[in-house]
Amino acid sequence: MSQAVTRSVTTSSHGLLASLDPLLREWLPRQRWFAGKGRPVTGFSLVAATELLPADSKLGLYHLLVRAHQPLAPVQGHVPHPGDCYQLLIGVREALPPRLAPALIGHVHEGPLAGRTVYEALYDPRPAEVILEALRTQARVGGLRFERRDEIRPDLVPRLVTAEQSNSSVVYGDTFILKLLRRVLPGVNPDLELPLALAREGCPRVPPPTAWMTAEATEAGAEEPYVLGVLQPFVQGASDGWELALRELAKGEDFSAEARALGRATAEVHTALARALPTVTLAHLQLQSLVDGMTERLEAAAQAVPALQPYAPALHSAFEALADLAAEGHTWTAQRIHGDLHLGQCLRSPAGEWSLIDFEGEPAKPLAERRMAQPVERDVAGMLRSFDYAAHSAGGPPAPEWAEACRAAYCTGYAEVSGHDPRTDPVLLRAYETDKAIYEVLYEARHRPDWLPVPLSAVRRLAGSAPV
Numbered sequence: 001m002s003q004a005v006t007r008s009v010t011t012s013s014h015g016l017l018a019s020l021d022p023l024l025r026e027w028l029p030r031q032r033w034f035a036g037k038g039r040p041v042t043g044f045s046l047v048a049a050t051e052l053l054p055a056d057s058k059l060g061l062y063h064l065l066v067r068a069h070q071p072l073a074p075v076q077g078h079v080p081h082p083g084d085c086y087q088l089l090i091g092v093r094e095a096l097p098p099r100l101a102p103a104l105i106g107h108v109h110e111g112p113l114a115g116r117t118v119y120e121a122l123y124d125p126r127p128a129e130v131i132l133e134a135l136r137t138q139a140r141v142g143g144l145r146f147e148r149r150d151e152i153r154p155d156l157v158p159r160l161v162t163a164e165q166s167n168s169s170v171v172y173g174d175t176f177i178l179k180l181l182r183r184v185l186p187g188v189n190p191d192l193e194l195p196l197a198l199a200r201e202g203c204p205r206v207p208p209p210t211a212w213m214t215a216e217a218t219e220a221g222a223e224e225p226y227v228l229g230v231l232q233p234f235v236q237g238a239s240d241g242w243e244l245a246l247r248e249l250a251k252g253e254d255f256s257a258e259a260r261a262l263g264r265a266t267a268e269v270h271t272a273l274a275r276a277l278p279t280v281t282l283a284h285l286q287l288q289s290l291v292d293g294m295t296e297r298l299e300a301a302a303q304a305v306p307a308l309q310p311y312a313p314a315l316h317s318a319f320e321a322l323a324d325l326a327a328e329g330h331t332w333t334a335q336r337i338h339g340d341l342h343l344g345q346c347l348r349s350p351a352g353e354w355s356l357i358d359f360e361g362e363p364a365k366p367l368a369e370r371r372m373a374q375p376v377e378r379d380v381a382g383m384l385r386s387f388d389y390a391a392h393s394a395g396g397p398p399a400p401e402w403a404e405a406c407r408a409a410y411c412t413g414y415a416e417v418s419g420h421d422p423r424t425d426p427v428l429l430r431a432y433e434t435d436k437a438i439y440e441v442l443y444e445a446r447h448r449p450d451w452l453p454v455p456l457s458a459v460r461r462l463a464g465s466a467p468v
């Protein structure tokens, strides 16, 4: 199958993009993983194009990195944002068989692919096999580079994961799962960096990367490769922490034993990361900039979501208390953390072992910010918020005692492994929990307005008003 991987396109790739342009303008904004929702796409530029299966054969396959131009893109400093770069796998056929109908991008009318049909190739087993084969054989095709740490068995059958995701994943024979990043950036990506560091430490709580793919940077100013995807062992029969928590809640069951195991798992990951990568001390100046960030996020969220405004002064006090401690000379240790931890990022195997996944951090933030050392309390606060979310989302009346028991058990488990009980730093923990609840208010207002009452009830609690 390795002969399938053919050549890199150097000529006519701009003609290729021009012919796809009208189809992509319509298709791309409809994708769950498209990050620029609500702003029109006015055009594209090609960052890289690689032909993985000859386009003039029965089934062609292009790997494209395409920058989507959106003129109202946010302004960062004074530099206009160039638009996000997306990874696309485009299949090319004469016509689509009915099973591939959901994958349709459109029919091409002009240019090198005129008369043919293009589609999202990950729905199609053959293109998905080509990617696995390239990883297995450590192929280099044009600017694409496929690398691996461990052996990969040939001929594993692929299936696309259809769950709502920020990226796209393919499971191969229930043995591996490949996550293809959609919005890609040049530079070290924590979704590969941290699991690799944890694998080197022998930490069993995170599936170790088996293989990964990158693309050479081709644009001016971008020197480091783009990380495009990571293959890791698939945890068979796993349930995620969110599903499990809701299931137990629905049965009226306590979840604190699992919460304690999750606290232990988080601490195992944190202690391994602290061994693997540098830790730093945060003193007054660094704390002030952390508090400034929290304050800015609160102000922006209160502007966007008026329901937050009555609580803003009380929420500010959580951040001021942290700034006061720093001004008194208190210091904190910071290290690499998960960065976006919640119950949905925790997988439990049928044997009861927990794994943490998805170390990408908050995808909307720049890589440099996502890779900064931070206090572990930030991850802890994410999990504490998640237990509260579950207690308010299970369908029945809110179950605050259930959440409280989980929150306490989680911290106990964390302390058992790390020797540090996050509750011993209540000011920092409260500031992070407040910051996360504010983030969630904004997230829900934008994406799931029906869920807004969930973080708002936490906002009321954190602001010192009567809990609901």
Ligand SMILES: Nc1ncnc2c1ncn2[C@@H]1O[C@H](COP(=O)(O)OP(=O)(O)O)[C@@H](O)[C@H]1O
Binding pocket: 161, 163, 165, 166, 167, 168, 169, 177, 179, 207, 232, 233, 234, 235, 236, 238, 240, 344, 345, 347, 357, 358, 359, 360
């Ligand atoms: N190693 C794994 N084993 C089993 N399932 C996994 C594994 N990694 C991810 N998944 C499943 O794939 C989903 C998406 O993975 P994730 O890394 O969170 O992607 P995204 O960043 O797109 O949300 C997870 O919610 C989980 O159900």
Ligand SMILES: O=P(O)(O)O[C@H]1O[C@H](CO)[C@@H](O[C@H]2O[C@H](CO)[C@@H](O)[C@H](O)[C@H]2O)[C@H](O)[C@H]1O
Binding pocket: 166, 242, 340, 342, 343, 344, 363, 382, 385, 386, 387, 389, 390, 440, 443
């Ligand atoms: O898709 P991501 O994992 O990057 O996270 C985003 O979506 C999450 C929802 O899917 C959102 O999480 C919030 O809702 C969860 C329940 O659906 C809950 O467990 C989390 O605690 C809560 O924050 C997350 O905030 C958002 O970044």
